[in-house]
Amino acid sequence: MYGLVDCNNFYASCERVFRPDLEGKPVAVLSNNDGCIIARSQEVKDLGVPMGAPMFKWKDTIEQQGIAVFSANSSLYGDLSSRVMNVLKDNCPTVEVYSIDEAFLDLSLIPRDQLGDYCAQLKSQVRKWTGIPVSIGVAPTKTLAKLANHIAKKNPKANGCWLLMGTEQKRLSSIEVGEVWGVGRRLSKRLNIAGINTVWQLSQMNKALARDMASVNMERTIRELNGEPCLALELTQQPRQRILVSRSFGHDVSSYNSLRAAIVTYATRAGEKLRKQDSHTQSISVFIHTNPFSDSAPQYKGSLEIPLDHPSNDPSVLANAASMGLKHIFKEGYSYKRGGVMLDQVLPKHVAQLCLFSARPEQHKLGGVLDAINAKMGSNAIRFAATDVGSEWQMNQNRRSPRYTTRWSDLKVVA
DNA sequence: TCTGGGGTCCTAGGACCC
DNA sequence: TCTGGGGTCCTAGGACCC
Numbered sequence: 001m002y003g004l005v006d007c008n009n010f011y012a013s014c015e016r017v018f019r020p021d022l023e024g025k026p027v028a029v030l031s032n033n034d035g036c037i038i039a040r041s042q043e044v045k046d047l048g049v050p051m052g053a054p055m056f057k058w059k060d061t062i063e064q065q066g067i068a069v070f071s072a073n074s075s076l077y078g079d080l081s082s083r084v085m086n087v088l089k090d091n092c093p094t095v096e097v098y099s100i101d102e103a104f105l106d107l108s109l110i111p112r113d114q115l116g117d118y119c120a121q122l123k124s125q126v127r128k129w130t131g132i133p134v135s136i137g138v139a140p141t142k143t144l145a146k147l148a149n150h151i152a153k154k155n156p157k158a159n160g161c162w163l164l165m166g167t168e169q170k171r172l173s174s175i176e177v178g179e180v181w182g183v184g185r186r187l188s189k190r191l192n193i194a195g196i197n198t199v200w201q202l203s204q205m206n207k208a209l210a211r212d213m214a215s216v217n218m219e220r221t222i223r224e225l226n227g228e229p230c231l232a233l234e235l236t237q238q239p240r241q242r243i244l245v246s247r248s249f250g251h252d253v254s255s256y257n258s259l260r261a262a263i264v265t266y267a268t269r270a271g272e273k274l275r276k277q278d279s280h281t282q283s284i285s286v287f288i289h290t291n292p293f294s295d296s297a298p299q300y301k302g303s304l305e306i307p308l309d310h311p312s313n314d315p316s317v318l319a320n321a322a323s324m325g326l327k328h329i330f331k332e333g334y335s336y337k338r339g340g341v342m343l344d345q346v347l348p349k350h351v352a353q354l355c356l357f358s359a360r361p362e363q364h365k366l367g368g369v370l371d372a373i374n375a376k377m378g379s380n381a382i383r384f385a386a387t388d389v390g391s392e393w394q395m396n397q398n399r400r401s402p403r404y405t406t407r408w409s410d411l412k413v414v415a
Numbered sequence: 416t417c418t419g420g421g422g423t424c425c426t427a428g429g430a431c432c433c
Numbered sequence: 434t435c436t437g438g439g440g441t442c443c444t445a446g447g448a449c450c451c
Binding site: 053244 | 434435436437438439440441442443444
Binding site: 185215217 | 429430431432433
């Protein structure tokens with residue numbers, strides 16, 4: 001049996017942990033630049049505010065309803081996430097951390113008649129030790145466990161836990177097919193056209209037809225809905241094959257030097273991610289574009305991939321390559337709104353295709369030294385001078401809560 | 416008139432997830 | 434005025450190899 005533990009309205013719940021006065025009140029969390037609403041407490045969902053809603057379109061509702069709005073505080077969410085995961089790992093030997101707010105558990109060792117108590121106890125321990133409310137779904141496959149979790153959240157009688165076997169025709173007939181893990185907006189539409197509207201109908205669909213219609217994934221989904229496990233727990237974290245760092249700018253940027261400051265910052269951040277997973281990259285791509293939402297301003301998108309002679313994770317190599325790429329795609333006279341870098345050919349450090357025509361470069365220690373200093377003195381304590389140019393590109397974050405758990409200066413004071 | 420039978424690698428595009 | 438930021442996997446088609 002698999003369990004899926006999912007934190008309820010995770011970011012909104014994190015904000016409440018140190019602000020218990022917000023319990024029972026509407027809470028929303030914004031994306032970078034305070035642009036969109038990306039997390040909503042139940043009260044906000046009940047008000048009809050959709051996921052991803054642009055903030056400026058909902059200003060009136062926010063004011064009228066007294067919604068507490070926060071800028072994204074990723075250090076807080078990351079820290080509370082690892083606390084939740086640690087409680088799960090204390091209780092269960094086999095845990096797959098699936099995302100910042102979800103984990104699959106292997107519950108095959110728990111006797112069937114004790115599963116209910118086990119989940120209820122786990123749920124209350126997570127709440128008590130971390131302040132985060134969770135829901136737990138249990139089922140013979142991961143796909144069903146996801147669905148069970150959905151029921152645990154929606155059904156008031158569930159008490160936050162639900163067990164699902166996949167044979168419950170009546171219940172599965174009452175859930176829309178789009179709720180199934182792996183069935184997104186497009187597939188839902190196509191399935192609806194084919195007359196498949198509910199989870200139960202999908203579970204009864206012909207597997208070969210499904211494979212034809214979509215891909216082998218949909219066949220797996222159907223098998224999983226019927227209780228046949230096709231997806232195992234993934235217990236070791238695979239290194240990323242692609243690393244992307246991109247941001248919308250706080251304000252439009254038109255000067256080359258400011259743009260370069262942003263791009264070099266992103267390249268540096270990408271390098272940190274690369275070194276953290278002990279990888280290097282064979283190329284770095286740079287892209288910039290203007291604001292696609294603007295009707296009046298002229299539009300431009302530019303991108304370029306810079307191959308490296310040797311795979312590298314050296315910050316100066318990455319920064320130089322990124323600047324060089326930017327120089328080629330930059331065009332005077334546009335207002336840029338967003339830029340980023342992408343490392344597309346990421347390899348483990350011991351795998352390297354060397355260049356026939358040049359010697360293998362010396363391994364520099366710069367990256368490691370930078371990482372060590374920034375770990376000790378605070379991120380960005382040491383950085384490239386080129387990144388200190390201009391400030392238009394810096395992110396707007398006007399409503400961020402304190403980093404209660406990761407900064408001495410932000411510790412909550414009890415008077 | 417008739418034209419084999421295997422393969423691999425790469426890329427773009429589409430779909431999904433959080 | 435103001436619209437997020439990451440990721441993965443699959444398939445088809447083109448190009449190449451013997």
